[in-house]
Amino acid sequence: MAPGIRTFPFDHGGAANGTVLPTGSVALADLTAQPRFGLKGPGSSAWLEAHGVALPPVNRVAVHQGMRVLRLGGEDMLLTAENAAPALADLQGAWTAETSAKGYSSWREEGWAWMRLSGPALQPALARLCALDLRPTRFATDEIAQTRFAGVEAVLLRTGHAFDVFFDVTASAFVARAVAAVEKHCANS
Amino acid sequence: MNRLPAPFGSRIDRSRPVRFTFEGKSFEGFEGDCIASALAASGQWVLSRSFKYHRRRGVMSMTGADANALVQLPADPNAPAELTRLREGMRVTAQNVNGSLEHDRDAIIDRFGRFLPVGFYYRTFMGPGSNGWYRLWEPMIRRKAGLGIVDTAAEHRDFDKAHLHCDVLVVGAGPAGLAAAIDAAEGGADVVLCDENPEIGGSLTWGRHDPNILAGLAGRLAALSNVKVLTDTVCNGWYEDNWLPLIQGNRLYRTRAREVVIATGTIRQPAIFRNNDLPGIMLGSAAQRLIRHYGVRPGATAVVQAASDEGYAVALDLLDAGVRLALVADPRPTAEAGPFERELHERGVQVERGAGVAEAEGTGGNRHLARVRVGRSWIDCDLLAVSAGEVPAWQLPCQAGGKVGYDTASAAMTLTMPDAPVRLAGGVAGLDAPQYAQPIVANKKGRDFVDFDEDLQVKDLQNAVKEGYREIELVKRFTTVGMGPSQGRHSALATARIVAEATSRTVAAVGVTTARPPVGPEILGVLAGHHEPPERRTALHARHLALGAVMKPVGAWWRPYSYGAGDTAVREEILAVREGVGLLDVSTLGKLEVRGPDAGQFLDRLYTMAHASQPVGRVRYCLMLNEMGSVVDDGVAYRLADDRFYVTATTGAVARVYADMLFWNAQWRLKVDVLNLTGAFSGLNVTGPNARTVLQHLASDIDFGRDAFPYLHGREGVVAGIPVRVMRIGFTGELSFELHCPSSFAPALWDAVLVAGGRHGLRPYGLEASRILRLEKGHILIGQDTDAITTPDELGFGWAVSKKKPFFVGKRSIEMRARLGQTRKLVGLRFPADASEIPGESCLVLKDGAPAGQITSVGFSPTLGCSIALAYVHIDDAAEGSMVTVKCRSGQRLRVPVAGHAFVDPSNARQEL
Structure with a gap:
C-alpha cells in the first residue's frame, strides 16, 4: 500500500489541520508520522528477545540498532525509529513473516500521536500539564511515566532536555491547543 | 492626610501615586497601598455596612479576615479592602447598602433590633399560608441577603493552574516559618515557603521587633537555592496525603508535599463591650500594620486596651507615630511589668491596671469613635487599639486532623496534632504567654458584638442556649455564628466561653465548630482554571x-x-x-481487539452470546450485562482468527467496557490481551x-x-x-x-x-439521520433506550442470551430477576400522522392512570410519514396492537397502538439483500 495515502492529524486535510503548534517558550513538534512499532500481549517479549532486542525494565528505555525500545509493561513494548527506519522495517518485516507465537500488534503507529515537548519553559509547562513531579532531579532521562497529560491519558518519556509524549491520536488538536494555552501562561509568568 | 513619613510605610512607594474612586469620590494612594490603607490615609474610615443592622464598619484587623472591610469592585464582589492592592483607576464601592454607604436606608434596622432576635427567621417565615415562604419571604430575603453583586457580564480572566511538588511545604513566612524553612533547606530538603503577605517576615514586618532578626533570617534564606518562596500566596486547605491548594492571585498551585509545617501564627482577638464595632476601634495589630506597612497614622488620640504585653508594644508604636495616648488600660488585675510597659512608664504614659473598656460611643450616626468608658470615666479618643489576646490559627491544622483544646490555667486555646507528616511551628503550636479571659457579660443595651460578620451580640448567643441549643454546632446553626467571612476567627473563642458559662461546662468541653476547607474565600475561576474543553476528532473531521x-x-x-x-x-x-x-x-464507535489463546472463552464469560464456538470470519452480536443483570453495552464481535476478535462497543461506553475487560482479565487470568483500538x-x-x-x-x-x-x-x-x-x-x-x-x-x-x-x-449522512434510521428499524441505543435496571428480556433480547453457557457476567442475576416476574417491556409506538401533540422523550406511559414506563426515543419518520417512538410499557400491554396511554408534555393523554419490534422491514429482507 502506498504510504502517500496516509493522512496524519496535522497534515493538510488532517483532523487537526489548522491548529497551530506552539513554538515559543514551549515548543511542540509533531512526530506522529515517524516510524514506530508496538507489540503487546503474550509472546511479545520472548519474540523481541529472540531477535536480539535486550529489553529494559518496565517504564525504562533501551536502545537497539538505533531504535528506542520503550517498555510499557511486561508484555507491552513500543519501538520508535526516528533515525533508524530501516532497522525498524527489518524487524517489523520479520515479525510479520513469523508464524509462531510473536505477540500482537498494538497499532501504536495509528492509535497514538507522538509529539515532542521542549523549550526554555519546559518545566513550568510540565507543571501545568501533568500532575507528576517531572523535574530533572526526580524524573531522569529515559524514564517513562504512564499518566495524564493535558487531561489526556499519555505516555511521557524524558529525552534529555525534551519530553516525548504519546497519546490518543484523536485528541491531537486538543492537546496542541492545551499546550499553546500553557505556553502563553509560561511566557507571561 | 494621615500619612507618616518614612521609614513608616514599608509597602508603599511614595513616588508612584495611584488614583482611584470610592463611592464615586476620588482618592489618591500610593503603589503598594491596599484599598483600606489608602482610604484611611485620606480619613475615610468607614468601609462598609454590617450585614444585619447596617451599622457603619471600618478597619478592624487589617488581615482581611472579617466582613468589615469587604468592598465591591466592578467584577468582584467581596473584595477584602485590607488586602486588595490598589490599582490606577480602580472603582471601588461599598456593598450591602440600600442607597449609599453614607445614606443607607436599611440603617433603620439598627433601631428595631429587639424585634429581630436570634433565630427569628425560623419562626417568622412560616406563613402566611402554606407557600408564604415562596411568595413573600424568599424574594425579600434574596434582595437583602448576600454581600456584593456578581457581574455576569464581566470579562473572562485568565486563570492558571500548576502542580507543585516539594519535600517540605512551610505555610507562613513569619519568624517560625522562616526558621523552619531554613532548617529544612539547610538539611537538604526541597522546600516551598508560602505566605499570604507580599513579603516574608510575618509579624516581624509590623510588630515591635528588632529589625536585625528579620534581616538575619532573610539573609540565610536568600543563600539557599532549594527554597521556593511564594508570597501573596494563600494556602487554602489541607487534603489527604498532604495535598494543599496554594492560591497566588489567579493561579492555583496544586501542591503535594512529603511534609508540611504549618506556621500560620495566631489570630488577634477583639474585645467585647457595647459599641465595640465603631470605626476607629481596631485590633492593636491592625494599628501596627497601618503604621509600619502603609505609613498611616491610625488616629490622633488613642486609648489602648492592653490585655497582653503586645498591647504595650502597640502603645509605644502609636507614640512613635505621633499619636497622643490618652490612656493605656490593662484589664488584668495583676501582671508583672514587661519591658514595653516599663518603657511606656519612662515615656510618661498613664497606665490604668485592672480596668478595661466597658463601652464606647460614636460621633453622629456612629460614623467614628468619639469616646470610651473605662470604669466610670469617659475618655475622648478617635482610636481604640485593642490587644485582647490571641488564639492559634486553628483552621489549617484542624483540617489536617488537629484537635482544639483549651487550657483553663492559661486561658489559652491549644492544638494537638495527630501522628502525621504535618507539624506546627511558632504561635500556632502554642502561645508563649497566658491569656487574659475577659469576663463576658451582656450589656443591657446590647450592641456588644461577638461576631461582627453576622451582627451577633452576647445576648444572642445566651438566648440560643436558653432555646435549648447547648452544643456548639447547634448554636452555630441557630445563630449563624462563625458562618460569615471570618469563619469564627474573631468569635469562636468568645462563643465557646459564652456557651460554657451558660451551660456550666468548661470551654474545652464546648470546643469550636468543625474547620473545613477552604480556609478563606476563593474565586471560582481559580478552581476552574484555564478552561480548554476536551475534544476528540475523527480522522475525517476535515472532510x-x-x-x-x-x-x-x-x-x-x-x-x-x-x-x-x-x-x-x-x-x-x-x-x-x-x-x-x-x-x-x-x-467514534468503540473498537477493541481481544486476542490470545483464550480470547473466545474470555468473550463467552463477558458477553451473553456464544463466541468460543463462533467461526472465523463470522460477526456476532454482543450484549454485555453488569453483575446486576442490567444491560450496559452492545456491539459486535468479528472473529479475525482463532485467537483474535475485533469487538465494537458503543461510543459512550467503550472506556468503561475496556476498563471492565481489563478488570475481568486480571480476575480470570486467562491468556488474553485486550487492546483499545478506538482511535x-x-x-x-x-x-x-x-x-x-x-x-x-x-x-x-x-x-x-x-x-x-x-x-x-x-x-x-x-x-x-x-x-x-x-x-x-x-x-x-x-x-x-x-x-x-x-x-x-x-x-x-x-x-x-x-x-x-x-x-x-x-x-454522506449525519448523526440525526442515523438516529431516525435506527429508530425506524427498531434498534436500541444503549443508555438512551436502556437504564440502570434494563434486562435483556425487557428489550425482547432473549434471543441474544445463551441458555447453554454455564456462566457469563450477569447470568445469575437475570435468572433471579426473571423469577421475580417481568413488569415492563420496550416496544414501538406509532403516532397518528394528524396527532395534535407528540410526546417527548421521558414522557410517561400510563397503565390505569399510573406510570408504567416512559418514552425513550422519539422522532418523525420520513419513511413512514408519521412520528414513531420506543417506549417502556407495562408487560400486559406489550403485545402488538395493544393500546397504551401516553401523557404528553402539555398533560394531554394520547391512546397509541403498540407496534412490532421494527417499523421498517420487520422481515429483515432489506438488510439481507
Missing part, C-alpha cells in the same frame, strides 16, 4: 467540514449532525439511505440498497457479492489500496457494509468511497 457538515459535540467527540442545516437536510439524508446509498463516519481504527458505514454496487466499483481483493459475503460475516482485505476489516452489519436496516481501517488511511478511503458512490447518488 466533514469541507462538505458543510453541522458539527455537534457528542461527549468529547465532534460528529456531523447533518450535512447542511435544517430538517430538510436530515430528511434527504434518510431518504438517500432508504432509496440509494449513504455514508456515515462511525469512527487507531476508523469506521465508514456504507448503507442502502446500492451499497454493494458502490463497493464493487472499488478495486478490492474482497468479493462483495451476496453469496460470497453474507450478512453477519466479516472479511479482511484491501479496498482502494487500503487495508480494511469489513463487516456486513448495519444499524439502518438496509444492506450495509462497515469498513474499518487504520485511521491514517481513513481520509483516503472516505474519498475513494465518495468517488465510487458518486454515480449512485451516494450521500
